[in-house]
Amino acid sequence: MTRLATTGEVLQLIRSGEALTRADIGRVTGLSRPAVALRVSELLQRGLIVEDAEGPSTGGRPPVRLRFNTAGGVVLVASLGASRTQIAICDLTGEVLLRTDLDIDVEEGPDVVLPLVMDTWKKLLDGHGPVVGVGLGVPATVEFAAGRTESARVMASWTGVVIPPIIAARYPVPVLVDNDVNVIAMGEHRVAYASELDDLLFVKVSTRIGAGVISGGSILRGALGAAGEIGHIPVRDGGGVLCRCGNLDCVDSVASGTAILRELRAKGRDVLSLADVTALVRAGDAETMAVVRQAGRWLGEVISGAVNLLNPAIVVLGGDVAEMFQPLVSGVREVVYQRSTQLSTRSLRIERSRLGPGAGITGCALLVIDHILSADAIDAATPRML
Numbered sequence: 001m002t003r004l005a006t007t008g009e010v011l012q013l014i015r016s017g018e019a020l021t022r023a024d025i026g027r028v029t030g031l032s033r034p035a036v037a038l039r040v041s042e043l044l045q046r047g048l049i050v051e052d053a054e055g056p057s058t059g060g061r062p063p064v065r066l067r068f069n070t071a072g073g074v075v076l077v078a079s080l081g082a083s084r085t086q087i088a089i090c091d092l093t094g095e096v097l098l099r100t101d102l103d104i105d106v107e108e109g110p111d112v113v114l115p116l117v118m119d120t121w122k123k124l125l126d127g128h129g130p131v132v133g134v135g136l137g138v139p140a141t142v143e144f145a146a147g148r149t150e151s152a153r154v155m156a157s158w159t160g161v162v163i164p165p166i167i168a169a170r171y172p173v174p175v176l177v178d179n180d181v182n183v184i185a186m187g188e189h190r191v192a193y194a195s196e197l198d199d200l201l202f203v204k205v206s207t208r209i210g211a212g213v214i215s216g217g218s219i220l221r222g223a224l225g226a227a228g229e230i231g232h233i234p235v236r237d238g239g240g241v242l243c244r245c246g247n248l249d250c251v252d253s254v255a256s257g258t259a260i261l262r263e264l265r266a267k268g269r270d271v272l273s274l275a276d277v278t279a280l281v282r283a284g285d286a287e288t289m290a291v292v293r294q295a296g297r298w299l300g301e302v303i304s305g306a307v308n309l310l311n312p313a314i315v316v317l318g319g320d321v322a323e324m325f326q327p328l329v330s331g332v333r334e335v336v337y338q339r340s341t342q343l344s345t346r347s348l349r350i351e352r353s354r355l356g357p358g359a360g361i362t363g364c365a366l367l368v369i370d371h372i373l374s375a376d377a378i379d380a381a382t383p384r385m386l
């Protein structure tokens with residue numbers, strides 16, 4: 001005896017385009033006409049789908065088409081970076097409706113940062129709605145199921161903070177929190193690469209270094225959510241640099257944007273920001289190119305280990321330092337092709353992020369949309385959800 005398709009599963013068929021009419025649903029699921037009608041009317045009532053009257057006019061009554069209602073609600077998203085935060089509201093396909101960027105220092109802590117983010121959503125909302133979910137990316141390790149930030153060493157004021165209840169007190173909808181690089185990897189993969197490959201390693205090199213792993217099409221979080229924290233893997237011959245985590249020669253301490261700036265200043269170069277370094281690279285400054293290339297080699301050491309372990313189809317380099325792509329990727333390639341196994345590098349691509357800074361927002365939106373529109377969530381939700 002086969003189980004009957006649920007309302008949530010019928011929605012998936014409509015969203016994916018597998019079923020466009022009531023007759024399609026009946027054919028795909030084997031449900032009786034009354035059972036199809038019941039599920040469809042439930043979805044219509046909840047505003048999750050709409051009917052398009054106009055079908056092809058081939059004589060007779062055209063079948064009514066069913067369409068996922070992308071405007072049935074909005075999701076609130078925020079991608080928090082170490083120094084810059086992107087805040088947006090998106091429709092139910094993940095399309096950005098409105099977006100604003102704020103300069104916030106996350107080290108100010110959740111008591112300052114979260115109210116600021118929530119106030120910004122309120123301003124952006126202005127007539128849009130209803131709010132059906134919230135997605136956040138934070139620059140810390142996140143115990144995913146609980147939405148609890150764990151990374152005591154680098155975001156001290158956030159340690160142990162359980163974010164979802166704080167947000168839900170003001171926006172009582174599902175709130176999902178993940179590591180910032182995980183959501184960027186998810187956005188980059190889904191928008192730019194999902195049609196061609198399922199295994200992607202995203203490495204973000206900015207003020208800090210982190211990675212997000214897409215394996216078999218899904219984000220790889222590990223047992224608690226700490227997978228992908230490559231920043232604190234040590235490199236050989238790093239020169240004995242003390243990392244903020246207390247260990248020596250972590251790749252974060254020798255190859256991050258912070259490290260590149262420190263190295264150039266030690267050589268007497270007048271660089272205030274990574275934008276200055278990017279300008280020097282573009283101008284072909286030999287000393288700057290050499291420093292960035294060496295950072296790329298150290299990064300390559302850690303990436304080659306990850307490539308051996310995970311066998312991704314592509315390594316995508318993103319973050320501010322990826323603006324210095326040529327010398328950086330030269331260093332990375334030099335070491336990865338030398339140290340990784342032949343099979344793992346046979347068709348390995350190493351490319352620059354296609355989405356750029358927008359990937360975080362898109363990833364946050366997809367994170368929450370995947371959750372609230374999953375068949376299980378639809379079947380469990382009360383009708384007032386949408």
Ligand SMILES: [Zn+2]
Nearest residue numbers: 232243245250
């Ligand atoms: Zn470290």
